Amino acid sequence: MSSGCLTLYILHRFVPKRLRTEKNGPAENKPARLLVGFSIAKKVLKSACRRNRCKRRVREAYKAVKTELLSGDELTDGFKHWYAAIFVIGAEAQELPYSDLKRVMRECLVKANKKFGKPNL
Numbered sequence: 635m636s637s638g639c640l641t642l643y644i645l646h647r648f649v650p651k652r653l654r655t656e657k658n659g660p661a662e663n664k665p666a667r668l669l670v671g672f673s674i675a676k677k678v679l680k681s682a683c684r685r686n687r688c689k690r691r692v693r694e695a696y697k698a699v700k701t702e703l704l705s706g707d708e709l710t711d712g713f714k715h716w717y718a719a720i721f722v723i724g725a726e727a728q729e730l731p732y733s734d735l736k737r738v739m740r741e742c743l744v745k746a747n748k749k750f751g752k753p754n755l
Contacts, residue, residue, distance in 0.1 A: 635745045639726035639735075640692070642742040644750045647717040669718040670696065678725045688728050692721060695735045703743060715751065 635642040672689045679685045704713070721742075727735060 635742045635749070637738045637741045637745070639724040639730060640738055640742050641722040641724070642746050643720040643722070644716055644746050645718040645720075646750065647715055668713050668716055671718065671720040672696075672723060673720060674723040674727075678723070679728065684728060688723055691732065691735060692723055692727060692739070695732065695739045696721070699736055699739045699743060703740070719746070 635644075672692055674685045674688055676685070679688060730738070
């Protein structure tokens with residue numbers, strides 16, 4: 635999913651067939667933790683200080699949007715079936731105000747949930 639300054643890549647959780655059946659006993663219902671990564675290329679921003687600041691801003695926007703969306707049950711289906719979410723940050727993210735960054739983050743997550751929210755069997 636791409637929205638201007640952010641590109642989101644989703645990796646689905648793989649559940650082996652032997653764990654999908656109830657033959658070996660009930661499967662654990664413990665929710666698995668979603669791995670989230672933030673990446674920005676050196677080619678995009680030369681200064682390490684600027685790259686780190688950009689990652690911090692995007693990370694905080696993710697935390698804020700995640701709590702808002704999970705409290706409304708909009709992303710619970712996607713988060714259950716995703717193994718990892720990787721955000722690739724573009725140069726425009728440095729210039730965006732925080733409110734716009736949150737809006738872009740929300741759009742990416744909602745689009746990804748619509749497209750990849752179902753289990754990949």
